Amino acid sequence: MRAFKTITSLVVPLDRANIDTDAIIPKQFLKSIRRTGFGPFLFDEWRYEDRGEPDMDCSNRPLKKDFVLNDPQYKGAQILLTRENFGCGSSREHAPWALDDYGFRVIIAPSFADIFYNNCFKNGLLPIVLDEEIVDSLFNELDKGDQLTVDLEQQQIATPSGRVIAFDVDENRKFRLLNGLDDIALTLQQAEKIKAYEEQRAKRAPWLFAD
Amino acid sequence: MAGKTLYDKLWDDHVVYTEENGSALLYIDRQLVHEVTSPQAFEGMRLAGRKPWRKSRNLAVADHNIPTTKRAEGIADPVSRLQVETLEKNCEEFGITEFAMTDPRQGIVHVMGPEQGAVLPGMTVVCGDSHTSTHGASGALAFGIGTSEVEHVLATQCLVQSKSKNMLIRVNGSVGKGVTAKDIVLAIIGKIGTAGGTGYAIEFAGEAIQALSMEGRMTVCNMAIEAGARAGLIAVDDVTINYYQGRPFAPKGDHWELAKAAWQGLHSDEDAEFDKIIDLDAQTIIPQVTWGTSPELVVPVDAAVPDPSNEPDPVKRQGMERALEYMGLEPGQKITEINLDTIFIGSCTNSRIEDLREAAKIAKGKKVAKNVHRALVVPGSGLIKQQAEEEGLDQIFLEAGFEWREPGCSMCLAMNADRLEEGERCASTSNRNFEGRQGYGGRTHLVSPSMAAAAAIAGHFVDVRNFTN
Numbered sequence: 001m002r003a004f005k006t007i008t009s010l011v012v013p014l015d016r017a018n019i020d021t022d023a024i025i026p027k028q029f030l031k032s033i034r035r036t037g038f039g040p041f042l043f044d045e046w047r048y049e050d051r052g053e054p055d056m057d058c059s060n061r062p063l064k065k066d067f068v069l070n071d072p073q074y075k076g077a078q079i080l081l082t083r084e085n086f087g088c089g090s091s092r093e094h095a096p097w098a099l100d101d102y103g104f105r106v107i108i109a110p111s112f113a114d115i116f117y118n119n120c121f122k123n124g125l126l127p128i129v130l131d132e133e134i135v136d137s138l139f140n141e142l143d144k145g146d147q148l149t150v151d152l153e154q155q156q157i158a159t160p161s162g163r164v165i166a167f168d169v170d171e172n173r174k175f176r177l178l179n180g181l182d183d184i185a186l187t188l189q190q191a192e193k194i195k196a197y198e199e200q201r202a203k204r205a206p207w208l209f210a211d
Numbered sequence: 212m213a214g215k216t217l218y219d220k221l222w223d224d225h226v227v228y229t230e231e232n233g234s235a236l237l238y239i240d241r242q243l244v245h246e247v248t249s250p251q252a253f254e255g256m257r258l259a260g261r262k263p264w265r266k267s268r269n270l271a272v273a274d275h276n277i278p279t280t281k282r283a284e285g286i287a288d289p290v291s292r293l294q295v296e297t298l299e300k301n302c303e304e305f306g307i308t309e310f311a312m313t314d315p316r317q318g319i320v321h322v323m324g325p326e327q328g329a330v331l332p333g334m335t336v337v338c339g340d341s342h343t344s345t346h347g348a349s350g351a352l353a354f355g356i357g358t359s360e361v362e363h364v365l366a367t368q369c370l371v372q373s374k375s376k377n378m379l380i381r382v383n384g385s386v387g388k389g390v391t392a393k394d395i396v397l398a399i400i401g402k403i404g405t406a407g408g409t410g411y412a413i414e415f416a417g418e419a420i421q422a423l424s425m426e427g428r429m430t431v432c433n434m435a436i437e438a439g440a441r442a443g444l445i446a447v448d449d450v451t452i453n454y455y456q457g458r459p460f461a462p463k464g465d466h467w468e469l470a471k472a473a474w475q476g477l478h479s480d481e482d483a484e485f486d487k488i489i490d491l492d493a494q495t496i497i498p499q500v501t502w503g504t505s506p507e508l509v510v511p512v513d514a515a516v517p518d519p520s521n522e523p524d525p526v527k528r529q530g531m532e533r534a535l536e537y538m539g540l541e542p543g544q545k546i547t548e549i550n551l552d553t554i555f556i557g558s559c560t561n562s563r564i565e566d567l568r569e570a571a572k573i574a575k576g577k578k579v580a581k582n583v584h585r586a587l588v589v590p591g592s593g594l595i596k597q598q599a600e601e602e603g604l605d606q607i608f609l610e611a612g613f614e615w616r617e618p619g620c621s622m623c624l625a626m627n628a629d630r631l632e633e634g635e636r637c638a639s640t641s642n643r644n645f646e647g648r649q650g651y652g653g654r655t656h657l658v659s660p661s662m663a664a665a666a667a668i669a670g671h672f673v674d675v676r677n678f679t680n
Contacts, residue, residue, distance in 0.1 A: 016533075017526045018405060018505050022645040027626045031276065031290040033250035033297050035358075045647050054290055083526055085406040088439065089645060090624075091341040092248065093357035111406055114375075114441045115341055115355050122359035170373065171232045183359070184259070187367045190228070190236060194264070194369055197227040197238055204224075205333065207462035207470045208240055211267045 002124040003180030007105050008149040010077035011142050012068055019082060020089035021116065025098040029054055038094055039101030043069060073144045078105040081138055085109075086127075087116025096123045106150045108157075110135050121173045124180065126152060128167045152178060214480025216377045217444050218412040221352035221477075225335045227369055237372045240334035242364045244271035244307065245320045246298040247626070248339025252362035253301035263305050264368040270329045270460075271302050271309040274319045275626045279589050279616035282313060291627065305365070318592020318618045321345040321559035325429065326592055328458025332447045332474040337364055342559045342642065344435040348428035349455070350447035350477040352412075355436065375441065376410055376486040379479075381417035384493040389676035391569065392427035393561060393640065393659035395419060395491075396434040397499035401509040403489060408440030411487065414479060415445050419493035425454040426565040433560045434642055437506040446478035498675050500546050501644045501657040503534035508644075510546060512662070512674045518542035537646055538654050539634065547672050549656070550582055553637040554613070554667040555649070556660050557589030558623035561640035564595050564602075566660040570640075571604040573664035573678055579612035580670030586613040587629065589621040613667065625650045638666040 029041045040058035049062035063070045086109040096119045110132040120127045149158040157165040202209040227236040276291035286292040302309035310317045321342050324330040330346045336353035339361040346353035413435050428445045435443025455461045462470045501509045502516050519531035556570050579586045588608045590596040605615045622629040623641035631637055631653025640663050644655040665675045
């Protein structure tokens with residue numbers, strides 16, 4: 001996994017609550033057997049006038065002009081600012097894959113759906129939960145062209161006005177994200193503990209180990 | 212010391228070890244696998260040269276992409292076909308049991324799992340699908356995961372997890388006639404909201420829950436995720452144990468007796484402490500219909516479409532206005548005056564035999580209304596389809612003008628050919644009414660199977676309680 005570095009970037013304000021994973025990446029793109037290539041289809045139904053299909057060339061598709069991602073001033077933005085319950089709905093990891101493939105590295109919201117939140121950390125994306133009032137203040141404060149700096153090591157966000165906003169993150173997740181560690185390799189270092197658990201469990205629930 | 216909740220018991224029984232920061236390595240007893248969220252996981256295994264930790268703990272079936280008509284002809288869409296074939300190849304390569312598309316045991320992964328006894332009380336169950344919460348109905352700790360975690364479970368039989376908080380939702384008393392498990396869970400979501408359960412494992416209890424069959428309990432837990440909770444749970448009782456006796460993957464002989472004894476303890480202790488308790492009076496719940504693009508935007512069938520101008524929260528108000536625009540509805544419009552184009556009876560929420568019986572009871576001897584140009588019944592598995600046919604339910608549906616299809620996820624998420632056209636309005640027994648969920652521009656109203664059947668006959672929503680004799 002890619003290690004997370006401090007980011008200074010433009011911020012896309014997506015002012016909607018309960019953005020679901022069907023909106024982030026519609027179902028027709030889930031037929032892919034790859035992990036990459038979802039970026040052009042991120043928010044497909046909100047972003048384009050026509051219907052997206054897998055493997056389409058998106059460079060000439062008609063854009064919905066009023067959708068914020070299509071505003072050229074936000075080109076290259078790596079931070080998404082949005083509202084509560086972001087990523088609700090299905091468990092599709094294609095949602096963080098699409099956000100990542102588009103170029104986002106940080107998502108700021110008052111709350112996230114649990115599965116989506118987990119999936120972000122597996123893909124080098126940092127979801128940041130801030131109080132609703134702070135999220136509100138960011139929506140108000142940030143003008144087009146304004147940048148935020150997100151420092152995971154210090155767990156701080158710096159705004160253009162000089163405000164420093166602290167955020168919480170699980171220590172374990174922070175460590176893995178900063179170092180880009182492979183979760184499976186880490187868990188397999190504990191193989192003896194897993195085997196010991198299985199031995200004990202087989203005594204308590206022998207029917208599960210009958211094969 | 213306070214007693215333990217059911218969630219606490221299941222959690223504690225599966226902890227391999229706990230880290231200093233409280234996150235734990237949790238042992239996973241069963242992984243269900245389907246074609247959409249697994250290819251990249253198998254690819255990761257292959258690239259790293261890893262083998263499954265315990266291949267027998269995985270069970271696979273294709274459900275999302277597969278056609279519900281002309282099964283023998285295979286899959287027309289080459290992209291879907293590749294994904295289904297990839298699952299077959301991966302299962303073969305990694306030694307994982309898969310029920311093929313033509314196997315009668317094939318079905319929606321969350322219908323097939325319990326039906327086979329591959330999910331059992333006391334297990335931890337995961338699947339790369341958010342509706343894995345369904346299996347909490349069996350007193351299992353079950354939750355949806357992403358593809359990276361699918362790979363993690365394949366390779367280690369474990370997951371790194373942080374413990375959720377405990378929520379208890381009690382539905383006290385008994386529901387009235389015509390009110391189903393679906394109405395109960397929609398009413399719960401309407402009350403607590405789609406983020407109400409975020410960070411919690413929700414245990415559903417109370418007389419109205421205890422009175423439900425296993426099928427009904429699965430419907431309730433299935434939609435725990437729609438309330439934001441990764442896991443829903445219901446205590447084990449005789450209904451649970453009777454359901455699992457004799458199922459193909461269930462323990463036999465002495466093991467059955469041992470398992471049964473162990474499962475008796477799968478309930479919250481009387482002095483267990485919950486972080487949050489919510490009480491609902493079952494008598495106040497009547498058939499529910501969603502009107503918006505989030506499951507929390509739900510009202511009783513006798514109500515009208517709400518007016519956003521009465522909503523004080525600006526973010527919520529904006530959400531309601533957007534939903535009304537997308538759904539093509541006006542504030543104050545009566546729910547019973549909403550006409551339907553399409554009816555969908557199916558999905559991991561409502562495609563089990565009991566659901567089909569309920570719908571058939573309404574449809575019997577009647578005809579689908581003229582304005583409804585498509586009414587689909589999609590059984591949850593091949594075995595359910597067989598059983599329904601033995602009971603003559605297929606004939607009831609066909610005579611009424613419904614289509615009787617092969618099992619799969621179908622129009623719940625429209626990954627196969629079954630989808631809504633732009634602007635089409637559907638009464639659906641599925642679980643999500645998000646924008647575009649059932650097809651680009653499609654409009655979804657979530658209801659129970661009997662409400663969907665009644666809407667098919669009337670051509671608009673009706674209170675099913677006036678339909679029953």
